[in-house]
Amino acid sequence: MPSLLTLWNRASSLPQGRRAFSLAFSQKAPYFATVRPLFVELRPNYAELRIKKRRGxxxxxxxxxxxxxxNGLEAAMGALAEVSIPSDKRWIPKGMDISYTAKADSDVRCIAETDASQWEGDDPxxxxxxxxxxxxxxxxxEGVIRLWVTAKPARADAAG
Known part of the structure; x- marks a missing residue:
């Protein structure tokens, strides 16, 4: 199966591809669909999406x-984690510290960022x-979403 970044790169180059990618991503974790995220940019260590201000x-x-x-911040973080994490590791969110600093009276861009060096080492x-x-x-x-990053468990040998 293609990686999330490969899917993004393919979809975002097509007409309405970003919309199709965003819809498909929202189906992976259906609660993301409640905010109808529209991904704007996705690359290792950076994800940006837009939430349209609407009645819902x-x-x-x-x-x-x-x-x-x-929900928008968590969707951005999840996409960032999927395209940034080394293939031998796995992640799960473990906490969120958020401050509300102003009224969100327009569409909102949700941005998640890390540094490449954060994915190295053994600190989970x-x-x-x-x-x-x-x-x-x-x-x-603004704030921080904390992830718990650990090594993937060794796969059991199917032949054994």
């Missing part, structure tokens, strides 16, 4: 709801920097 993600004051923002705790930015460039949410 708004709170009682008409801004993008805090949990919708967290890997912080992914995340932030949400509204159309005027104001950061509306």
């Amino acid at each position: 993600v708004q709170n009682h004051i008409g801004t993008v709801h805090a949990i919708a923002l967290c 705790d890997l912080p992914v920097r995340v932030k949400g930015v509204r159309k005027d460039g104001t950061v509306v949410v």
Whole structure:
């Protein structure tokens, strides 16, 4: 099966390919579909997607709801992890520390970033920097999603 990065590279070069990729990605973890993410950029150590401000993600004051923002940040982080992690390792989220810094009163770009060096070594705790930015460039949410990164277990020999 092609890697997520290969699928992104193929899809993003086609008309409506980013939309198709985003829809397919949202089916992998259906709760991501609630925010209808549209991936804008995906490469090792960087993922960016957009959440459109619409009624389905708004709170009682008409801004993008805090949990919708967290879902967008987690989707970006998950895509980043899949295209960045070495093939001999696996990951799972273990925590999120988020600060809401301004009202999300427009579409929001959800960005996740790491440094290549973070994936090296044996420390299983890997912080992914995340932030949400509204159309005027104001950061509306920022923080860290912590991953637990460990070696993949050895595969049992099928012949044995």
